Amino acid sequence: MPPAGSSGHVTALDGIRRPGTLPRLLPGSPAAGPVGLAAHLARYGPSSSALGRQRRRELIAEVGRAGLTGRGGAGFPAAGKLAAVAAGRAPAVIANGTEGEPASSKDKVLMARSPHLVLDGAVLAAELVGAREAVLVVHHRVREIMDEAAAERRHAHLDRVKVTIRTAADRFTGGEASAVVHWIEQGVPTPAAKPPRLSERGLGGRPTLVHNVETLAHLALIARYSAAWFRSVGTSAEPGSMLVTVLGAVREPCVLEIAIGTPVGQVLGLAGGPSAPLQALLLGGYSGSWVNAADAAGRPFSSAGLADLGAGTGAGLIAALPADACGIAETARVVRYLAAESAGQCGPCLFGLAAIAAELDRIAEGRITDLGLLRRWLGQVDGRGGCAHPDGAARLVRSALRVFGAELSEHAAGWCRGAGSVLPVPPGRPR
Amino acid sequence: MTGDSGARLRVDPIACDGRGLCAEALPELITLDDWGFPITSGQPVPAWLLADARETARACPKLALRLEHLRSPQPARHPGSQPRSGL
Numbered sequence: 001m002p003p004a005g006s007s008g009h010v011t012a013l014d015g016i017r018r019p020g021t022l023p024r025l026l027p028g029s030p031a032a033g034p035v036g037l038a039a040h041l042a043r044y045g046p047s048s049s050a051l052g053r054q055r056r057r058e059l060i061a062e063v064g065r066a067g068l069t070g071r072g073g074a075g076f077p078a079a080g081k082l083a084a085v086a087a088g089r090a091p092a093v094i095a096n097g098t099e100g101e102p103a104s105s106k107d108k109v110l111m112a113r114s115p116h117l118v119l120d121g122a123v124l125a126a127e128l129v130g131a132r133e134a135v136l137v138v139h140h141r142v143r144e145i146m147d148e149a150a151a152e153r154r155h156a157h158l159d160r161v162k163v164t165i166r167t168a169a170d171r172f173t174g175g176e177a178s179a180v181v182h183w184i185e186q187g188v189p190t191p192a193a194k195p196p197r198l199s200e201r202g203l204g205g206r207p208t209l210v211h212n213v214e215t216l217a218h219l220a221l222i223a224r225y226s227a228a229w230f231r232s233v234g235t236s237a238e239p240g241s242m243l244v245t246v247l248g249a250v251r252e253p254c255v256l257e258i259a260i261g262t263p264v265g266q267v268l269g270l271a272g273g274p275s276a277p278l279q280a281l282l283l284g285g286y287s288g289s290w291v292n293a294a295d296a297a298g299r300p301f302s303s304a305g306l307a308d309l310g311a312g313t314g315a316g317l318i319a320a321l322p323a324d325a326c327g328i329a330e331t332a333r334v335v336r337y338l339a340a341e342s343a344g345q346c347g348p349c350l351f352g353l354a355a356i357a358a359e360l361d362r363i364a365e366g367r368i369t370d371l372g373l374l375r376r377w378l379g380q381v382d383g384r385g386g387c388a389h390p391d392g393a394a395r396l397v398r399s400a401l402r403v404f405g406a407e408l409s410e411h412a413a414g415w416c417r418g419a420g421s422v423l424p425v426p427p428g429r430p431r
Numbered sequence: 432m433t434g435d436s437g438a439r440l441r442v443d444p445i446a447c448d449g450r451g452l453c454a455e456a457l458p459e460l461i462t463l464d465d466w467g468f469p470i471t472s473g474q475p476v477p478a479w480l481l482a483d484a485r486e487t488a489r490a491c492p493k494l495a496l497r498l499e500h501l502r503s504p505q506p507a508r509h510p511g512s513q514p515r516s517g518l
Contacts, residue, residue, distance in 0.1 A: 352466060
């Protein structure tokens with residue numbers, strides 16, 4: 001089914017706006033800077049507040065009808081989490097704006113441009129589950145903006161729940177939900193063992209809802225405008241819009257809001273189009289998958305549309321790799337980073353990812369041509385961590401082996417087409 | 432005794448230190464990866480190994496190995512007896 005509203009609408013990082021039915025979450029105005037409270041309320045109208053028990057139940061059901069899924073990467077249905085936590089005693093609510101993925105900017109852009117929509121969503125989520133407080137854990141680059149927005153609301157006596165803002169841990173694995181809880185409690189962003197689920201026992205032992213900030217922004221709009229409105233863009237199986245970060249070999253790297261299901265090639269077009277011939281795209285994030293650029297161009301950007309390419313929408317990353325860059329060298333560099341970002345709690349992740357990264361380096365340097373050991377180790381890290389970090393790294397490497405067959409042969413023959421680096425990796429930090 | 436026990440071995444990867452005692456005690460069900468950390472098959476523990484599996488889980492110095500009950504055991508159902516759950 002072709003997505004409705006797939007013409008898209010863009011607020012680029014440079015503030016350029018293009019016409020269309022979107023954006024919903026990002027401001028329509030090209031003016032830079034965060035939208036203040038007055039302008040926010042003028043655009044969206046007042047947020048629901050002081051909800052009775054019956055209305056809360058109805059709203060959670062409405063979120064279920066909307067088909068809203070988590071926008072942090074895992075894609076779990078939002079209503080299921082809300083209902084599970086609402087059923088518990090003295091629950092806690094955390095808005096997750098950690099965005100530890102170095103290539104992704106969509107949560108930072110959302111918070112920097114529409115801080116009140118995120119706050120609306122966090123406060124509403126707290127009301128829906130019966131929590132007295134919403135804790136927002138946000139990337140350090142948007143901390144000040146979120147503080148100012150929260151202060152604006154306090155002065156206006158807008159919210160009935162307490163809003164607390166914390167600076168997130170600046171680590172790749174720090175955004176994992178249980179790691180966020182641990183970060184708030186102990187100042188250490190390490191994932192916890194599951195079970196128990198956070199919806200059973202999280203922050204301070206209480207049933208805890210952790211939603212990505214974009215998910216909460218959608219929630220705030222579903223409460224205002226209904227499930228039917230939400231579903232008026234996107235596909236029937238994956239309704240709504242989503243934020244995507246487009247980077248790499250495109251003319252205007254940016255954060256866009258697209259209807260889910262917009263063809264991948266069209267999304268690249270909204271980012272100014274390719275700036276060079278493309279060979280591959282990294283979709284989802286650093287735990288995502290490489291796909292051949294030509295194979296993906298006509299595909300809907302949706303989980304269903306990308307599934308048989310072995311990819312998904314993940315956290316909305318689309319990184320374009322030009323034909324003159326080396327996918328193996330890129331992957332080796334990212335995997336080295338992912339290995340260093342292991343929280344270090346689980347042996348298979350700590351030692352396995354380091355081993356895989358080193359082997360990939362040897363392959364990239366042409367010192368090894370046999371992939372047997374690499375494949376063996378990929379099999380030995382899958383599903384063997386306390387969180388999905390090792391699985392994500394293994395997925396990335398497997399997709400590279402699928403997509404970059406030609407490069408593998410070149411490396412085996414002793415040469416590499418690699419020119420420069422496309423995927424951003426922060427400088428190493430002491431552990 | 433035939434059939435599966437309705438139980439499964441599970442490693443808590445955060446608690447596990449890779450000491451490897453479990454793989455020594457129960458090589459039928461636990462192997463080690465290339466870094467010395469236990470791999471369990473995920474399959475139900477056969478009934479004939481249930482006592483060994485229980486003992487191995489108990490012996491883990493980090494309490495990282497657990498025997499999880501999926502359902503009541505298949506065989507040994509006596510009239511009037513309650514289906515047993517737990518370990």
